[in-house]
Amino acid sequence: MLREIKVYRDLMGANDEWAGRTRELLAAKGVALFNLIGSPGAGKTALLEALGARWRPKPAWAVLEGDVETTRDAERLQRLDIPVSQLLTGGACHLEAKLVHHALKDLDLDALELVFVENVGNLVCPAEFDIGERAKIAVLSVTEGEDKALKYPLLFREAQAAVLTKTDLLPHLNYRLESCLEALAQVNAQLPVFQVSAATGSGLEPLTGWIADRLRETKAPSSAQARDR
């Protein structure tokens, strides 16, 4: 009897092809896509809620919410009038580029400057998948401990910014902020780290400033490239 053989196409190759199409589409429209990645409960949705409530003047934005099941996070954002679509992976632990591409094509990209993708809560797998983003943003809460960058380094190597969330809880934790920052620098010395509290709004401004700089580059890529030289 023949042994059962499963055959897959080159899934990663297909993913990168869709990511490439997304990058072209967004470049043509001058829209920046940010891929928020962090553990379950790291505070990704709360960060988006805080940006929705406090960012002024806010660029024209939309959110794509990635989840294994349920539309709970999308409903949270909808309550704040943030334009949001829900991407359900049906059990998969990360978003793939094809699903993101189709969801983006349903948005009115001509009216947008910025799209956040909130990836499935997972510090490992989503970092491996390009979805055509301008930048991956790592979201890490202080309640997860100081050493996560060392233990799950891929995301922090790939990310162009890190957001350290729930800083309002620091007085109640046995937490050495210095150790966390050292771990992040050890994995990626170029990584800007934004310390924020979605609960109090503290620290949001440097983060929105960084995002606004990326938006200006996206709208005028040639001049940004010229400046980088």
Add this chain to the structure above:
Amino acid sequence: MLREIKVYRDLMGANDEWAGRTRELLAAKGVALFNLIGSPGAGKTALLEALGARWRPKPAWAVLEGDVETTRDAERLQRLDIPVSQLLTGGACHLEAKLVHHALKDLDLDALELVFVENVGNLVCPAEFDIGERAKIAVLSVTEGEDKALKYPLLFREAQAAVLTKTDLLPHLNYRLESCLEALAQVNAQLPVFQVSAATGSGLEPLTGWIADRLRETKAPSSAQARDR
């Protein structure tokens, strides 16, 4: 030109074969294996530290620490004289049964009653992989929010117990404990939930009692089965 085709064997089938071998081996030795699964920073290692420090009389135990990279968690346990081996997945987001099997065979199983596997920090993928455990134990911290059982239901459906950690932080959080317990019950009405604080030791006793009951069943499987009838 031929399109590149990647061919895999039935990986899940091979995993289940190794899990079956582990189950046979541990049944023959009367050793219970518990698979601790939770997000990065959910407090799995801290729970093991607290058990090491406070569980009296403690069964003869060992820990297998699963991580993507680094031996940091194993070192934490070694400092407390907890017998520990480190399993590195080399980037993979979960432990597979074969690696666990080989690590178990290197332990002196005749001298042990209990082995904990601390899986890679991940609320999604490890739940899909049988490693030959007696039970999966879901570890969820109160800082992750109330709705995680609904958003990541597979683990909580598969688990035979849940440990809700970091309860000492409840006074500082905007957290409805009732909502979390309702979400857990909605996903798995039979799931016992143990509320613990590794920092204070609060709530460990009901958990160790539950584990001790499972150990008694493992040592005398026929009588436990008779009792269940």
